[in-house]
Amino acid sequence: MLDLLLQPLSEPFFVRALVAVMLSGTTCACLGAYVVLRRMAFVSTALTHSILPGVVGALLLGFSPYLGALLAALLTAAGAAWLASRKGTSEDSAVGVMLSVMFAAGIALMQQANSWRDFAGLLFGSVVSVGSEDLLVIGVTGVIVLSGLRALHKELELASFDEEYAALLGARPALMRVVLLVLVALGSVACVRLVGALLTTALFVIPAATGVLLGRTVPQVMAWGAGCALLGGVGGLYLSYYAPAVPSGAGIVLCCALPYLAARIFAPRR
């Protein structure tokens, strides 16, 4: 049994993947607490999907795919905010428009690049290909996101719980929303390598949804969420190591869903 756990650790790619999944899992779970509590799951889906045109465009133009992904995610957030600022378009439909337009643009660009196979990893994640540059990006974005969440904890909590009171105190709830969107964009860039553009949103939503079932304060929600993400991330990696038919991204998301189900069934009613 112990051998089954230790044997993959002798492979450098597996260790890199393990570190990456633990870092980005924790980052996304903490950020996900606000995504879930503020009902921003749909926006976060739009941001993570828009990574596709960002990365493909960056590869075509020849600059860093991470930068491309971040720019595309920020463009999506800004575009949705602009569309929703006019009367007659709800935020929901503005996000829907941006999501589908950006994803379609990504598919069109992939045709330009003329190679679908190279982008399979982008859509579905490929843990095998995590290199030291990826680890650096994941580490740096993780530090930025977690310090941002810590430094602005009381303002983010206040603006999420009682937006009007935040405005009355002068604590700028609209600005806090923008900050959260930027952090979500950063966070999704950090985990696109692991689970792919299509499933990144799961890392925001599933662990944090588990946390909401178990935690009684926002930090507790984050801690339970991070625990769930670590469990699911590590479990998913082992799953796809021993069952190669299961891609790592899918494995991670499926393993994150298990603690959620357990919490859903067994958690005491809050």
Add this chain to the structure above:
Amino acid sequence: MSRAIATLSRHLSDAIFAVLPVIPYAHKEKPGCPGIAVAAKQLTAAARPDGPVAFHDATFEIPCGCRTALIGPNGSGKSTLLRVLAGLTPIRSGQVLIAGEAPRLGRSRIAYLAQRPQLAENFPLKLRRLIQMGTYAHHGWFEECRHGDEAVDLALARLGLTELAERPVHTLSGGQLQRALIARAVVQGAEILLLDEPYAALDQPSREIIDRFLFEEGSAFTVVMATHDPADLGRFDRILEMRDGTVTTRHACSGHDHRHA
């Protein structure tokens, strides 16, 4: 193991706050009431920027320490007037001074309680933390909430909430929540309370506690309260009636003025 993680994260977060500068949310106000708490002149406002005018050319005064009832039928503009005073709704024309300044956001001396507060549902928050949010008025960006514990304890006790302090907010009754929001305003250091029908759908104990708090115990609050209850009006020092877009002062402040003379 978990203790080591807690200590480490404690040190890390201390480092974050040591590096970042503390920036106040808004510029500070001079304490004390300048005699007249609210002075409106030819005030006109609408609930929404593109909507119809809620009231027009309202001219009235509310002295400091005066408990004022705002009466009138539904849709007469009571809520809009309170939101204008709170700085949440812009004025169309005319002028109004509240505690000597034009209405704006970020004023710790003014507290506003909406008729139906829009709080996030099922938010993981304990009652104590909700009341602590009042102390944020005396904190700033990038500052940990470290002072104000005594004020929170005192406010909990005064509004009969001490035993509920650790309860999750979403398990509280409407009356308990209303008391908590008033406690938060007290902790914030508010001197002028703008209350939009605070008694709507309250249980009797909560109503009595809030009543005692606002109208007895030598409280020095200036209260502007929208109300529907005609039985209530005897306790107020001044009554402003809103009808057909106009505001009329029905009953002038008398007994309480001496406290601030």
